[in-house]
Amino acid sequence: MTTVIKTINLNAWYGEKLALIDVNTEIEENKITAIIGPSGCGKSTFIRCLNRMNDLVDIFRYEGEIIVDNININDIEPEALRKNVGMVFQKPNPFPKSIYDNIAFGPKIQGVKDKGELDSIVEQSLKKAALWDEVKDRLKDSALGLSGGQQQRLCIARTVAVEPEIILFDEPCSALDPISTSKIEDLMIELKKKYTIVIVTHNMQQAARASDYTAFFLDGKLIEFGDTKQLFRKPVEKSTEDYIIGRFG
Amino acid sequence: MLWDAWDKGADWLSIKFLTSFPSRFPEEAGIKSALMGSIWLMVLTAIMSIPMGIGSAVYLEEYARKSILTQLIELNISNLAGVPSIVYGILGLALFVRGLNMERSLISGALTLTLLILPIIIISSREAIRAVPSSIRDASYALGATKWQTISYHVLPAAIPGILTGNILALSRAIGEAAPLLMIGALTFIAFTPESIFDPFTALPIQIFNWASRPQAEFQYLAAAAILVLLALLMTMNAAAIIIRNKYQKNLKW
Numbered sequence: 353m354t355t356v357i358k359t360i361n362l363n364a365w366y367g368e369k370l371a372l373i374d375v376n377t378e379i380e381e382n383k384i385t386a387i388i389g390p391s392g393c394g395k396s397t398f399i400r401c402l403n404r405m406n407d408l409v410d411i412f413r414y415e416g417e418i419i420v421d422n423i424n425i426n427d428i429e430p431e432a433l434r435k436n437v438g439m440v441f442q443k444p445n446p447f448p449k450s451i452y453d454n455i456a457f458g459p460k461i462q463g464v465k466d467k468g469e470l471d472s473i474v475e476q477s478l479k480k481a482a483l484w485d486e487v488k489d490r491l492k493d494s495a496l497g498l499s500g501g502q503q504q505r506l507c508i509a510r511t512v513a514v515e516p517e518i519i520l521f522d523e524p525c526s527a528l529d530p531i532s533t534s535k536i537e538d539l540m541i542e543l544k545k546k547y548t549i550v551i552v553t554h555n556m557q558q559a560a561r562a563s564d565y566t567a568f569f570l571d572g573k574l575i576e577f578g579d580t581k582q583l584f585r586k587p588v589e590k591s592t593e594d595y596i597i598g599r600f601g
Numbered sequence: 602m603l604w605d606a607w608d609k610g611a612d613w614l615s616i617k618f619l620t621s622f623p624s625r626f627p628e629e630a631g632i633k634s635a636l637m638g639s640i641w642l643m644v645l646t647a648i649m650s651i652p653m654g655i656g657s658a659v660y661l662e663e664y665a666r667k668s669i670l671t672q673l674i675e676l677n678i679s680n681l682a683g684v685p686s687i688v689y690g691i692l693g694l695a696l697f698v699r700g701l702n703m704e705r706s707l708i709s710g711a712l713t714l715t716l717l718i719l720p721i722i723i724i725s726s727r728e729a730i731r732a733v734p735s736s737i738r739d740a741s742y743a744l745g746a747t748k749w750q751t752i753s754y755h756v757l758p759a760a761i762p763g764i765l766t767g768n769i770l771a772l773s774r775a776i777g778e779a780a781p782l783l784m785i786g787a788l789t790f791i792a793f794t795p796e797s798i799f800d801p802f803t804a805l806p807i808q809i810f811n812w813a814s815r816p817q818a819e820f821q822y823l824a825a826a827a828i829l830v831l832l833a834l835l836m837t838m839n840a841a842a843i844i845i846r847n848k849y850q851k852n853l854k855w
């Protein structure tokens with residue numbers, strides 16, 4: 353097993369507010385790691401540390417070390433890090449442009465100019481996101497005309513198009529219906545062959561079904577982290593048990 | 602008032618009216634030089650104010666750090682938008698006509714109008730930029746885009762309809778202004794069309810002002826007819842702004 357992401361004594365603040373406390377994790381390659389915990393416990397803060405999206409928040413700062421591919425993420429440009437660590441958001445957020453342009457944007461800013469090459473990246477990415485058959489005849493149409501579930505898969509295709517190694521999902525299904533949700537779950541299980549996946553979810557079934565490892569956060573602290581089956585069947589901590597059987601959250 | 606202008610002026614409207622120079626004889630008089638002057642002014646003002654306005658808006662909205670200085674600048678911009686136009690005329694007279702020795706030329710007039718509408722353009726462009734949802738920016742950054750790539754590929758294109766609408770409305774304000782142009786001394790009797798930006802000029806509101814202040818009834822009719830032309834110009838611009846807004850509002854829903 354190979355560790356691709358490692359956090360050491362990670363503490364994070366928004367202004368004066370401490371949002372993460374001494375979080376130590378090791379995230380394994382080609383696995384799906386689920387992050388669970390009640391609202392406001394720091395799940396989004398944690399994964400947004402991993403691709404430095406929190407840098408965009410003025411009042412944010414952190415201490416500790418975040419290592420991706422054996423490199424401290426502060427030692428590389430944030431743009432290079434984010435290309436390698438993609439992110440899919442809670443609400444589908446396609447660009448108000450065509451389906452084609454949504455996907456071609458990432459490769460374009462990486463310097464791909466050749467039309468034929470772009471065409472093939474667009475097709476491959478849509479296929480990887482299980483969306484190709486539904487949209488292949490209307491690549492020039494606005495992405496905003498797609499259904500919510502299709503938009504979310506488009507966002508996945510767009511992320512895949514820049515060939516990241518890790519993909520972070522922040523509650524990707526919370527705005528979707530059950531059928532779209534199960535499509536995205538199947539897709540993630542397919543994607544983990546090539547990518548390392550970290551997913552924040554409020555849906556216990558989803559975490560149990562789709563993930564290999566689960567991390568439980570509470571009030572900014574990592575309470576328990578381990579094999580998903582183990583954690584759901586026999587949690588070590590009392591608070592983990594309370595949460596997964598629904599006593600709070 | 603509108604009816605009054607229509608009543609008096611409609612009969613005087615003709616191709617000849619649009620293509621003749623002003624004259625002492627009402628039957629001969631037209632607004633060619635005034636109309637051309639107004640169009641020149643509008644184009645020059647647009648060329649100067651739009652890039653500067655959008656540039657300032659992008660800088661203030663996306664790059665400037667929040668500090669006392671930027672807050673002061675912001676406060677000043679909103680105050681400047683409320684300053685009466687004649688004050689800009691005085692400023693233009695001192696700065697461009699006298700200070701920079703540009704005489705009573707088109708460029709002095711256009712620079713003065715630029716100062717007048719720049720605050721409005723900056724404010725409306727900033728609003729349009731701010732209205733672009735942050736989810737679009739997040740998506741762009743998450744793909745590894747730099748700040749400038751995010752602004753140029755996504756923020757500005759999404760804000761452009763709003764920016765254009767605001768800019769057209771600001772320009773239409775500039776076109777209707779007489780006071781600052783009178784202040785910098787635009788002439789009223791010009792029997793030629795400007796050839797360069799350093800030529801003297803007249804403009805529709807000034808021509809109207811001049812005709813309306815003459816005693817003879819015929820000149821009142823000429824003024825009314827010129828008002829109709831000016832109104833038509835303004836309404837076309839406002840209609841364009843509305844069409845642009847509606848067209849893009851349909852395409853852009855998030």
Ligand SMILES: Nc1ncnc2c1ncn2[C@@H]1O[C@H](COP(=O)(O)OP(=O)(O)OP(=O)(O)O)[C@@H](O)[C@H]1O
Binds near residue numbers: 369371389390396409
């Ligand atoms: N931009 C911000 N500015 C200030 N405080 C913030 C910001 N973002 C998050 N916080 C605070 O940090 C804490 C952790 O928030 P975070 O978004 O990581 O929680 P979460 O576990 O993702 O919650 P949810 O399940 O509701 O998405 C919360 O108390 C929240 O109020």
Ligand SMILES: [Mg+2]
Binds near residue numbers: 395396397522
């Ligand atoms: Mg969250």
